[in-house]
Amino acid sequence: MTSFYDSLDLIFHPRSVAFVGISISNPFHWTRTFWYSCREFGFQGPLYPVNPSGGELDGCHVYKSLDEVPGEVDFVISTVSAGIAPEIVRNCADKGVKAIHFCTAGFDETGETATAGLQGELSRLAHETGVRIIGPNCMGIYCPASRLSYDTGFEKESGNVAFISQSGANSLYLVREAGWRGVRFSKVISYGNACDLNECDFLEYLIDDAETSIIALYMEGVSDGRRFLRLIEKAARKKTVILIKAGLGEAGARATITHTASLAGNDMIWETLCRQFNLIRPKNVEEMVDVLVTLTFMPDPGGRNAVLIGMGGGTSVGLTDEFERRGFRLPVLPQSIRQKLMGFSQLAGNMLHNPIDYSQDMISSDKLISAVDILTDWDEINFCVGFLRPSQMPPYVWLVMLKWSQALVKAYLGSRKPLAFICDNAILPERHTITFSLWQEFIKARVPVYYSYPGAAEALRLVVRYNEGKQEA
Amino acid sequence: MTSFYDSLDLIFHPRSVAFVGISISNPFHWTRTFWYSCREFGFQGPLYPVNPSGGELDGCHVYKSLDEVPGEVDFVISTVSAGIAPEIVRNCADKGVKAIHFCTAGFDETGETATAGLQGELSRLAHETGVRIIGPNCMGIYCPASRLSYDTGFEKESGNVAFISQSGANSLYLVREAGWRGVRFSKVISYGNACDLNECDFLEYLIDDAETSIIALYMEGVSDGRRFLRLIEKAARKKTVILIKAGLGEAGARATITHTASLAGNDMIWETLCRQFNLIRPKNVEEMVDVLVTLTFMPDPGGRNAVLIGMGGGTSVGLTDEFERRGFRLPVLPQSIRQKLMGFSQLAGNMLHNPIDYSQDMISSDKLISAVDILTDWDEINFCVGFLRPSQMPPYVWLVMLKWSQALVKAYLGSRKPLAFICDNAILPERHTITFSLWQEFIKARVPVYYSYPGAAEALRLVVRYNEGKQEA
Numbered sequence A, B: 001m002t003s004f005y006d007s008l009d010l011i012f013h014p015r016s017v018a019f020v021g022i023s024i025s026n027p028f029h030w031t032r033t034f035w036y037s038c039r040e041f042g043f044q045g046p047l048y049p050v051n052p053s054g055g056e057l058d059g060c061h062v063y064k065s066l067d068e069v070p071g072e073v074d075f076v077i078s079t080v081s082a083g084i085a086p087e088i089v090r091n092c093a094d095k096g097v098k099a100i101h102f103c104t105a106g107f108d109e110t111g112e113t114a115t116a117g118l119q120g121e122l123s124r125l126a127h128e129t130g131v132r133i134i135g136p137n138c139m140g141i142y143c144p145a146s147r148l149s150y151d152t153g154f155e156k157e158s159g160n161v162a163f164i165s166q167s168g169a170n171s172l173y174l175v176r177e178a179g180w181r182g183v184r185f186s187k188v189i190s191y192g193n194a195c196d197l198n199e200c201d202f203l204e205y206l207i208d209d210a211e212t213s214i215i216a217l218y219m220e221g222v223s224d225g226r227r228f229l230r231l232i233e234k235a236a237r238k239k240t241v242i243l244i245k246a247g248l249g250e251a252g253a254r255a256t257i258t259h260t261a262s263l264a265g266n267d268m269i270w271e272t273l274c275r276q277f278n279l280i281r282p283k284n285v286e287e288m289v290d291v292l293v294t295l296t297f298m299p300d301p302g303g304r305n306a307v308l309i310g311m312g313g314g315t316s317v318g319l320t321d322e323f324e325r326r327g328f329r330l331p332v333l334p335q336s337i338r339q340k341l342m343g344f345s346q347l348a349g350n351m352l353h354n355p356i357d358y359s360q361d362m363i364s365s366d367k368l369i370s371a372v373d374i375l376t377d378w379d380e381i382n383f384c385v386g387f388l389r390p391s392q393m394p395p396y397v398w399l400v401m402l403k404w405s406q407a408l409v410k411a412y413l414g415s416r417k418p419l420a421f422i423c424d425n426a427i428l429p430e431r432h433t434i435t436f437s438l439w440q441e442f443i444k445a446r447v448p449v450y451y452s453y454p455g456a457a458e459a460l461r462l463v464v465r466y467n468e469g470k471q472e473a
Helices: A004-012 A030-041 A082-095 A118-129 A168-180 A199-207 A225-238 A250-255 A266-276 A285-297 A313-324 A335-342 A365-376 A395-413 A429-444 A453-472 B004-012 B030-041 B082-095 B118-129 B168-180 B199-207 B225-238 B250-255 B266-276 B285-297 B313-324 B335-342 B365-376 B395-413 B429-444 B453-472
Strands: A017-020 A047-050 A075-078 A099-102 A132-134 A140-142 A158-165 A185-190 A214-219 A240-245 A306-310 A383-388 A419-423 B017-020 B047-050 B075-078 B099-102 B132-134 B140-142 B158-165 B185-190 B214-219 B240-245 B306-310 B383-388 B419-423
Touching: A004 A132, A004 A199, A017 A030, A030 A047, A030 B395, A075 A082, A082 A099, A082 A118, A118 A132, A158 A168, A158 A199, A158 A285, A168 A185, A168 A214, A168 A285, A168 B313, A185 A199, A199 A214, A199 A225, A214 A285, A225 A240, A240 A266, A240 A285, A250 B313, A285 A453, A306 A313, A306 A365, A313 A383, A313 A453, A313 B168, A313 B250, A335 A365, A365 A383, A365 A395, A383 A395, A383 A453, A395 A419, A395 A429, A395 B030, A419 A429, A419 A453, A429 B429, B004 B132, B004 B199, B017 B030, B030 B047, B075 B082, B082 B099, B082 B118, B118 B132, B158 B168, B158 B199, B158 B285, B168 B185, B168 B214, B168 B285, B185 B199, B199 B214, B199 B225, B214 B285, B225 B240, B240 B266, B240 B285, B285 B453, B306 B313, B306 B365, B313 B383, B313 B453, B335 B365, B365 B383, B365 B395, B383 B395, B383 B453, B395 B419, B395 B429, B419 B429, B419 B453
Parallel strands: A017 A047, A017 A075, A075 A099, A099 A132, A158 A185, A158 A214, A214 A240, A306 A383, A383 A419, B017 B047, B017 B075, B075 B099, B099 B132, B158 B185, B158 B214, B214 B240, B306 B383, B383 B419
Antiparallel strands: A140 A185, B140 B185
16 A cells, blocks of 8 residues: 555656646747746656647647546646636546646635535545545645756755645745755645645655655635644654744735734744744744755854954944844853954955954955954854845945955855844845846855845854754753 | 044045955946946046056056056945055045045954954054044945945935944934935944044034034944044034944844953943933834934924824724823724714724724725824814824735825825824835835835834934933033
8 A cells, every 4th residue: 555655756756747727829928927837847758738719739639538648647737727626636536646746726715605515525526436535725846856847947956845825826936036046956845725735735745755855835714723732742753843924914815815813822832832842933934934044054053152253333233233132142252352353454444343344355355254263263162144235335445345245255264153134125226136146156055045135144043043942942 | 724524524525535455357246336327426536446457447447556547536345354554544545635534453352362452553543544444344425415325226416414433233223214205314424433533523514514414323322422422422412312322232232343342331321421411212223213203203292192093903002002001192082083083984994082093994095084184273283193004904905005095195295284194114025115115105205214113203202302302401
């Protein structure tokens, strides 16, 4: 008999995929997304477009129905309208399909009587036929190893991060954003209304998935509280777990599909759960990306003592406030280290304390590298953070900043302590061009880099707290 | 006798400016910044470069010393090194200069014995000679009305916002960023080490400045606590005051010039002060920009009831969490309004509750405009927020988003209630291009627009709280 793990693993590694309901006439139709993505990704098995109109699509024969497809079909990505969905499940059962992803919306999430019953029918059919369903109302599966994807431009390399997301929009954001910043995924599942497979099923699967060592979850509702508790405890023992439970307020809970019973105590209950099992709890998906970047690229600093390097006095003080506010400490620079720094650094325009403002000597990459070397050799500190703000700097400094980022990367490579960088994203086009170059330097070097200093401080707080929790356990 | 207001007002409206210490040989030297800025700005009076080497600069005669300058000199921008600064004050006194801005660093902020005494000497000379000093270690004055500026690219139009900033870096960031987002300034002062003129002097001046109705302050230390308290109370009675007191933690306070006595209670003291006088208190300059945008473009919503419109279910729920977390309410959409919306909107793929997900019908600008019209006509709500996330969207939606932003702006113009928009700043170049177009649409229409939903929620919380405070007073 197939184990639970193996039965789900098959879904992530289909040998063939059919795209049921794909638009044949309109190349810009949203139903084309999955087709383009799997083609761009280089899916190894056959990809079958299915549409009653027949014809041809990108040089491939379009089958009028699923039973016309000559070979076996393991996985179906369905974009048909809600009313036809039950019929598709029956067709899939006849064809021997293992799983269907219904991107299709228009089920229980509308809250309307017009759509009532449809989702229940899908659930019943899944149980009756044994065809597993992902969705409806979701983006489905991204699995780099099997070349399955639900958007173009996603990273093709596999990694150790899995993401289970009730929301399709947030999964699109997170995969693209974390991917560009260097995080690599094992499996991502946008599971939507969960008429059959739900967050617990995917969590149970990922606990045993050797490829996955970090599990991130974005959930709005919980289908089975007891099972979830049992699984999340197990998951947290074996892996690093990051959890967002969204929809905590009154309207937020109203907007989620399953209306949880206890609204008022919601936030406290989830906070307690996260503390008990040492789960990392970011407030939103932007923070979750920052946490993933930290876990991927920053070795455990092993403590809260930091040395901070800014560009300009005010920038350094602002940076310091955000870190101290979150329980980090900036030890006083000992005279011996100050003497070393003063041996080659200007006094005027720099601030050779902790925080350090090294803006006056930023024109010299060598000085910056030496300064970071000296600071990260200092036993008193656990990590070092450098802050560049392209949106602040006058134009004559733009190219200097590029040299600075290169020097920081060099210092990073030779450093005994973890380093992190902050580089804001300037919006004005000429500034954005230089910003993007700085980011490319950092990303090429595979370093932890953040858009904002509160964002960096918060991600580091969450991860350092998590590491402390592991020590306490 | 000249009043205090008039004596300071002269400094903001000099008839001529000399640039003492400007580099003649190196066009990319930082000392050129002020020269380029005032020239680009079109300063009306004579601008005199002064450098012992003499020669010519951009077609202008370079004077070897201040006393060689033929006409009167009202204002001097000095970039000489710290050791020469006292001599410059004496030269200025001889020439009848009214005020000097010392950009020059290398004074008390270094905390080194090597520079000890120099700043005190500047203070004494200012008092002895009557020449007022701004700085040292700062960027000086930006005053659009008199065409004085300390960076190129600053906005030339005047406005009602004044900014007093101890930090030059933060003032560069804030003026550029708020300026591009449509905020206009009356006077901005980066005052640095405040050896003569300090935050209290500028505050006292701005209280009586008819051009200024909003006063923003970024301070690290306070020179005279009692005077500051008296002035801030007066300022808050007459104008809207936004205050950042930076350097609140141990290292933060250490990094600031004046080491305040009570470190531990610092944050609470400032929080109490801000509550007592109903000052707006953002945590950092990024939040301060968001507050300025809100005050400039968003009429007082008059309450905390919101309707939120997202792109995708998860996006809408995340947006809702950030607003509910901050004490905003999302009233339940009445059946009458839902019926109106359902008359022309799809059920599948939209979420016609509050929060609204209108992503399915985003392709139709007309539907979106009608939906916003219906929602903002609803008596129950005080304001409406729309959220676009270009970094989330797949490529086929990019151009649709542009139409969407145009439709939102149209809806805004016809709306009975205040609207605000959120549009994140995608970093990948092709996405950034579309992001920038969306931002241009919003900024052209002079609407409140924010980079992040936590940022927007926090700025609205601060401003709504401020408006409530005015009602309570």
